[in-house]
Amino acid sequence: MRLATLFRGAFLAITLVGISSTSFAQDFERCSTRAVSIDEQLATDAALSAFVANHPGIYNRGGYVEIPIAYHIIDNTNGDSRVTQQWLDDQTQVLTDAYLDMDVQFVQASVETTVNNSWYTCTIGNACETAMKLALVIDPATTLNFYINHMGGGLLGWATFPNGNEDDPLQGVVVLDESLPGGNASPYNQGDTATHEVGHFVGLFHTFQGGCGPPGDSVDDTAPEASPAFGCPVGRDTCAAPGDDPIENFMDYSDDSCMILFTPGQFDRAIGIMASLRPTMWGNVVPVELVSFNATLNGDAATFDWVTSSETNNSGFEVQMMADGQSEYQAMTFVEGHGTTTEVQHYTYSVAGLNSGTHMFRLKQIDFDGGFEYSQEIEVAVGVPGTHVLEAAYPNPFNPEATFRFGVNTQQNVRAELVDVLGRVVGTLFEGNVAANEMQTVRIDGSSMPSGTYMIRIVGETFADAQSVTLLK
Numbered sequence: 001m002r003l004a005t006l007f008r009g010a011f012l013a014i015t016l017v018g019i020s021s022t023s024f025a026q027d028f029e030r031c032s033t034r035a036v037s038i039d040e041q042l043a044t045d046a047a048l049s050a051f052v053a054n055h056p057g058i059y060n061r062g063g064y065v066e067i068p069i070a071y072h073i074i075d076n077t078n079g080d081s082r083v084t085q086q087w088l089d090d091q092t093q094v095l096t097d098a099y100l101d102m103d104v105q106f107v108q109a110s111v112e113t114t115v116n117n118s119w120y121t122c123t124i125g126n127a128c129e130t131a132m133k134l135a136l137v138i139d140p141a142t143t144l145n146f147y148i149n150h151m152g153g154g155l156l157g158w159a160t161f162p163n164g165n166e167d168d169p170l171q172g173v174v175v176l177d178e179s180l181p182g183g184n185a186s187p188y189n190q191g192d193t194a195t196h197e198v199g200h201f202v203g204l205f206h207t208f209q210g211g212c213g214p215p216g217d218s219v220d221d222t223a224p225e226a227s228p229a230f231g232c233p234v235g236r237d238t239c240a241a242p243g244d245d246p247i248e249n250f251m252d253y254s255d256d257s258c259m260i261l262f263t264p265g266q267f268d269r270a271i272g273i274m275a276s277l278r279p280t281m282w283g284n285v286v287p288v289e290l291v292s293f294n295a296t297l298n299g300d301a302a303t304f305d306w307v308t309s310s311e312t313n314n315s316g317f318e319v320q321m322m323a324d325g326q327s328e329y330q331a332m333t334f335v336e337g338h339g340t341t342t343e344v345q346h347y348t349y350s351v352a353g354l355n356s357g358t359h360m361f362r363l364k365q366i367d368f369d370g371g372f373e374y375s376q377e378i379e380v381a382v383g384v385p386g387t388h389v390l391e392a393a394y395p396n397p398f399n400p401e402a403t404f405r406f407g408v409n410t411q412q413n414v415r416a417e418l419v420d421v422l423g424r425v426v427g428t429l430f431e432g433n434v435a436a437n438e439m440q441t442v443r444i445d446g447s448s449m450p451s452g453t454y455m456i457r458i459v460g461e462t463f464a465d466a467q468s469v470t471l472l473k
């Protein structure tokens with residue numbers, strides 16, 4: 001049996017005002033996921049197990065998967081939609097934080113607003129859903145199409161599960177506008193409606209799938225649960241099997257503030273299903289091994305440091321130099337790598353006795369299979385009047401604040417930015433005209449940023465420089 005038989009759709013429901021989540025659970029049917037028989041589920045699990053056995057490399061991709069989101073905002077002719085760009089930015093961050101340990105990064109690829117009264121209140125399974133998706137879908141094989149409307153019937157959202165047809169225009173998720181971070185659908189307005197629905201999109205069942213009996217949700221490390229949880233009933237235990245109900249799991253029905261985790265088993269299942277049923281999207285692996293390469297000069301000695309956020313079959317790094325007046329790089333030394341690791345690694349190498357002049361350096365990152373990549377080039381000027389000074393950030397790693405100083409030898413306009421590992425600007429740290437020979441102190445505030453490695457990128461009229469910083473919360 002093909003895995004495509006597993007899923008067709010799911011939806012959640014919620015009343016927005018005047019009813020607590022508990023009374024809501026008592027008075028309304030909240031979910032309408034297509035029922036899957038035990039025989040069908042077991043057959044699907046067997047097919048998934050066979051796929052994973054034949055494709056062991058799916059759990060070692062050497063990078064993270066970047067999933068672009070196409071946001072489709074549906075408004076009515078009255079302009080009632082309150083969705084803002086800040087809501088979308090926050091929603092993207094909520095998803096990225098939730099799926100970080102699955103090595104997934106969500107990026108905002110596009111945003112469009114469509115005015116259509118029928119689509120504005122459209123619900124699952126109606127002709128308006130098909131019409132809306134056929135009209136607005138963007139490359140479903142590579143893109144998560146994320147529809148936002150003010151759906152009727154007290155609904156919160158729904159999703160399509162992988163069906164093996166990557167070009168299916170009906171694939172995607174639909175969520176209530178007011179469930180985004182900033183909306184008024186309390187207690188479901190912190191963005192985890194989308195986290196839940198994307199869980200279905202990557203192939204996960206509800207934690208209460210099948211009740212207390214096997215196979216449950218087909219994940220070994222989620223305790224069985226007889227029925228969905230509402231509110232945040234800590235200690236709830238509805239099944240005789242060991243373990244309290246997984247009320248904090250994103251695939252339950254708890255309040256957004258209560259939902260905080262996926263399990264490793266859920267991520268393993270999602271990776272297998274995505275690799276088998278959404279291989280184009282899952283194949284969008286972005287290498288993240290080398291995230292920085294910097295140099296500091298002290299007289300005729302240079303010290304190089306570089307950071308990797310992960311390594312795959314990494315034999316090591318060859319430090320190469322192209323001396324002033326030469327036209328080709330020459331190998332200076334080899335620094336052994338760590339093979340394959342998902343941990344951040346920090347390397348240093350120092351060389352003294354450099355001749356006066358402007359020299360170029362780069363890294364050749366070499367894998368065991370003979371493949372290699374070059375880093376960016378770094379210019380080191382020995383005995384040449386400098387254009388600027390960029391001091392190391394302190395502390396580094398930091399939480400949540402750090403400072404660094406820079407100066408220039410001639411008055412000029414300077415811009416300093418904080419950049420993530422994808423090269424995206426996270427924020428502007430400094431921008432203005434700087435007088436000659438006056439050091440500037442700049443503060444980095446990481447209180448609203450996720451942990452990770454970032455680059456301080458500073459660009460003037462006569463120079464450009466960068467250094468890495470790591471935020472650890």
